[in-house]
Amino acid sequence: MxxxxxxxxxxxxxxxxxxxxxxxxxxxxxxxxxxxxxxxxxxxxxxxxxxxxxxxxxxxxxxxxxxxxxxxxxxxxxxxxxxxxxxxxxxxxxxxxxxxxxxxxxxxxxxxxxxxxxxxxxxxxxxxxxxxxxxxxxxxEDINACSMLGEYGAQRLQEIWEAKGERAAEAGLPAPENLNILTHCNAGALATVDWGTALAVIYKAQARAIPLHVWVDETRPRNQGASLTCWELGQRGVPHTLIVDNAGGHLMQHGLVDCCVVGSDRTTLLGDVCNKIGTYLKALAAADNGIPFYVALPVSSIDFSLREGLTEIPIEERAAEEVSHISGLDDEGRVSRVQLAPTGTAV
Structure with a gap:
């Protein structure tokens, strides 16, 4: 119990x-x-x-x-x-x-x-x-690995931030206000023992005084971005904005995303990444817009026995109610669960 x-x-x-x-x-x-x-x-x-x-x-x-x-x-x-x-x-x-x-x-x-x-x-x-x-x-080991991973990624964000400033100066534009990062699901301290993977990069960059802003995908169906990543970033004082899952490509088209950083549930020997549903669409949008897309993961997330992610990684199928229903605070401050789709809808 x-x-x-x-x-x-x-x-x-x-x-x-x-x-x-x-x-x-x-x-x-x-x-x-x-x-x-x-x-x-x-x-x-x-x-x-x-x-x-x-x-x-x-x-x-x-x-x-x-x-x-x-x-x-x-x-x-x-x-x-x-x-x-x-x-x-x-x-x-x-x-x-x-x-x-x-x-x-x-x-x-x-x-x-x-x-x-x-x-x-x-x-x-x-x-x-x-x-x-x-x-x-x-x-x-998990705490240490995530901390080191964060330091490595923060160095890359430092380089992206400095390059952004240099481009603005060369174009005669005002210095940029912040570095805009898009993340999907929750790959933060709540996904590890401490620090996180993708968010460890952000926390370590924050410690370097890089002015950050994070676009947080809501991450349907369980909304881990909205419920967990926003909570976690708020606890640590990282400026962030919650967006609907399909807004990422729009933001990229308008130059409002400097890079994407996500985590991984399993990565194959050849580098195929399996992460929360929706990650693939963000990667496609980033590639189409020439935006760096990074996957932050410890070695424990690499499956050296697999080569092809699409055919070899088992994908979890969860309850249909996670799509057809949603939980949140009602007007009286109570956590309630409500149905979104018509009864009998196939999910």
Whole structure:
């Protein structure tokens, strides 16, 4: 059973390093931010069992490829916690199998579980403790990888910003006010343990005093751009504007986008990228308008066993209600779910 034990007002002035998942060693507790409650309420919940971790992943209480992987790693520990070594060893395969079945597209899930499974295959004693240590190592590695990824990307944004200023000066135009970046879905700290992938680039560029403005796609059908990216950018003081999914090409045509930065659920050996539905259309529009399009991802998001993304990457099919219905605040400040399409509409 997942237990909610604390709530934080969604508008609170939170630390820029609020972790999406953390382990409280003093009380042996794994805690996540329930992202299905954002942006209207920020609630932390405890994962007590591996079944809780499975539910958190499949229901998208946690989402984003890197975070899914780390959550699954802690899920292995939760499935073995409190068991003697013989029992724990007998449960490893079934616990990993259940976690692996939760979300098929994000390669980080399988990557993290494979690393844990390999680690546990070599141990005969302290099985649960070793599973925990492996999960904590993946947790720390994700933070470090995303931070480094952000620094690398921020350098590229610095170059784009300087080039934009030089072009304006050569044309005798006023200095530009900001660097306009378009992003899709949520590839921020909420999609990882901390920092994020695409948004890590933005946060690190912000730290370099590059004046940024972010166009945020709403990202139907679950609206992660509207609900998560806008919330996250607001928490960190990054100027941003929410746009409908189909507005990106229009903005590019009118010179209002300097570059696009997105994340990746899975990337093949040849560089084919699988990301939130709609990313492909943004890439086509960017190519047509000569706008740089960057994918920010850690190595854990690369599937070296695949070459062709179109034919080999499994695409998750979710419930039709995610398209036909939508949730939001009603006039009385309550979160409500309403139907958009006529009853019986095929989705």
């Amino acid at each position: 997942i237990e909610s034990f604390s709530g934080i007002p969604a508008g609170a002035n939170q630390s820029p390093h609020t972790l999406t998942i953390r382990f409280d060693a003093e009380v042996d507790r794994v805690v996540i931010i329930d992202q299905t409650r954002l942006p209207h309420e920020c609630v932390e919940v405890e994962l007590k069992t591996s079944a809780d971790a499975c539910h958190a992943i499949s229901s998208m209480q946690v989402r984003g490829a890197p975070l899914i992987g780390v959550t699954a790693a802690f899920g292995v520990y939760l499935g073995l916690r409190g068991k003697d070594d013989e029992t724990a060893r007998s449960l490893i395969a079934s616990v990993i199998e259940a976690l692996a079945a939760t979300r098929p597209t994000a390669i980080n899930l399988r990557w993290a579980l494979d690393k844990i499974e390999t680690r546990l295959a070599r141990c005969e004693k302290n099985v649960a403790e070793i599973a925990l240590q492996a999960a904590l190592e993946l947790h720390a």
